[in-house]
Amino acid sequence: MSDYSHVFRIGLGVILLVLAGWWAPRWWRPESYGESGPYRTESLSENMQREFTFQGRQSCRPCHPEILQTHQKDVHVTVPCEDCHNAADKHNAFHQGTAEIPNVNQAILDREFAQANCVVCHLKLTARPTSFPQVDPDRHLNFHHVTAENTFCTACHNPHEPLFLITSFDQAKIHPLVNQCRDCHDTPPEKNYTAAPNHPAIITCQKCHPNLVSDYNQRPHAYLPCGACHQLKQKNETSARINRRNSKMFCLMCHENPDHLNRDLVPQIVLIEHLPEKAQIRGLDLENLETNKTACLLCHIDTIHDQNLFKQPPENIR
Amino acid sequence: MREDHSHLTRRKFMRWVLANAAGVCVGSLSAWGKFAEQSEPSLPDNLEEYDWGFLIDISRCIGCGRCVAACNQENHLSANHFRTWIERYEIDEQNRVYIDSPRGAVRGFLSNRRKTSVKGYFVPKQCHQCRDSACTQVCPVGATYHAPDGVVLIDQEQCIGCGYCVQACPYGCRYIADPPGVADKCDMCYHRIHQNQKPVCVDFCPTHARIFGNLKDPQSPIRQILRKRHYTTLKPENKTDPKCFYLDLNPEVK
């Protein structure tokens, strides 16, 4: 035995150990490891193939097309069905017969009409952007003279169609601000609505803007309801900001060859003749009249109502 | 005659052997080929055409928390950990900042933090899918990695739950999910984006505050917004190159 034999033996042992440590783990390595980097490529497909919980709005369409159509026409279009109604995976599977749902109650979607569900988005908070419609629920109900306790938001707002932009007043639920008895009642009611228990509040424009309404009633457009020109848009909690449709095209819907009206009742013009004639008579710039979107109001604003009156704060607001 | 016969027999035999050998080779090659096909994972071919990114518009977020609740439900999360959450920042007259996030805002925010606040906003947060992420660098077993389409994923079968990636992430978006005892984080709903669906947080946002898209496509909405608006990222000093961009972000957000 040479004098270095122990050195060789321990050296050989070390080398064998290192080589085993290098090769043995490679033998145990998963197959797809290292193909695209230091990870198992198979886990890419594992991550891709998990089951959905939320099925998406289009999965509601086959059975609920009308609701979906109404929902998609109004401002809650950005709120998916499953946000309020909870995940539809079990519901769809049960009704399509694709899965065995042991408990049929799992197939029924939540319909949360509690105020808490609306308030989670629409509660007035300092941190919320002011352009987003938000209310203090007590003030909001108070303003709309709602006295019944535990009134849900859905007493007035249809969750699928909260703003009634398309549906006319007589087909929508009670409009929060402007309506008349005949919007809902075929015959004039005998009693005042305040005498009827749980009657939704009716607030006419006259209640808050009496001077404006009486001024309007003395001018040529008086036979039209306020809502014909003013489109409701909820901007703050009082729901009182009303936009004016004051463009030329809007005026022409009635005053230039309307299909839906009796033309004898409403003065008719032909705009391409009317503008140059009036420009010449009144000494106005024709190009300005043609490009100005609210050109009608330059001359005819007195036919609507006194513009200064609406700048006064509305009365009778609590 | 006998020799011819045996010569013929030998030739026949050789032909028979070679034919069988050829048949076995061809047969086994095709069998191996099928085996190889079966063992390969079925991935879409065009993953490299995508680089998924996120955009969050602070001026639109109303802090409703529906994204958080939807994420929790879609991914079956436990109550203590959040793949995404919303922070509320309220600032008072003396410029003091108050930050809170009640249970990640899973039930929204039910009242103002302080009566004296004069300004406030909500900041949604989740994994930023960094291009040069710290988490993929430090994982000792290669359990977290960059997918070819830009999403940082976790291999739940390899993770040993050491928590190193949780420490390394500057944005606090990773956690150890216990029971499985492995790391977890937002994976941009990887199972949904490959079925032409959006991540649930984007789907559930009622004000379009969350925008998701392919950063490699110049016509995608996210790229168009990034061209036109001013955007920032969080903690750029860490040089992790995050792909979550914020519009209208204030400096007190970290």
Next chain:
Amino acid sequence: MDAAGYTFPNDLYFTWTVIIAWCPYLISLGIGIHLVSSLSYIFRLESLQPVIRFALVLSFALLSIATFPLWIQLHRLDRIVNLLITPNPNSPLTAFVILHLFYLLLVLIQIWFHYRSDAIDRYHNRRGVRKIWYYLVLLGATQKNQRTENIDQKIRQILACISLPLAAALLSCLVFVFAAIHSNLWWNTPLIFFILIFSAVPAGCAALSFGYLLINFVRRIPLKQNTLNTVNRFLWFSVIIALLLELINFLALSYDYTEKWFHLKSLIAGPLKYPYLIFQLTLCAAGSCVLLTMTNLLRLPQRLANFLNFTACFLILIEVLLAWQNVIIGGQLLTKSLAGSADFLPGFYRKEVLLTALVVCVIPYVILWCFDKIFPFFPDPREIEPQN
């Protein structure tokens, strides 16, 4: 854990708690002790010869279980082999694990070369199973002569020289596990790398000195005062350097005067005031520095000097443990939201707790005791002449 201010929702529960800090602590101790034995070969310090065996065995005992705290805190211990099967080459933790295995092998080989001649003697004097056991331990090389002794001496020197860069690499990887994380301001200070590396030297010297004093006190064997004085002198220098590095770190941070300094200042003045400023720096580091200065500069009676050295070593051992605890837990106390700090109270009923850590700590001493029964590292002076 209460949060004063705001913590990210995922940061409310700490991922790394008390137990994981014991891994770097035990590694520091092991490397520091091993470094003393290596230095005795490199600088040919004859005064350290009597403790070399003890140093090697103690460092092996500590290093062999040093990574146990790390494995205990893993949530999926069943997948631990993934560290070797599918390692990620970019990760400092992988580098640490592999270097640790190499270092352990190196220390084992050094022990083998030190105890070879004793084992050969026993091989020739034993019979039966014990003979086979010693044959296996010696790998069949059972002859010794003057030439093999010279070869062994040379190899011991070569191994000691190799161990120095390997120790530096191992400790660097360990410190990189923390210092490489830029997101944590407490782990990303300018000098944290050097502080933690240079804290291993006093830790090792203190452990060696402490162990030597304790064992000889218990066994009532007279000390080799020369050895002890050399180790204590190393200890004194290294403690001064470690303390200076901590103070320079502060200076660099405060001179920089960036946002990082303000956050760290609130951390140090807040949750870390008692563990770091008062216990670690003032009581343990500065206190042991003062004690060691007294014993090294003043001419004190021998017993008093040994007692003060013993106390100083104990303080340093506590100080290095506190240093690692403060690094790991302090870094998590400073939350990633940078909007407040968290409180931390170590629990008593889960695996990441003090009790488990203490149990883990006992194991190396059990190993040491078992080894001593087979191969005593301090020869009984009544039997054998002390060798220089």
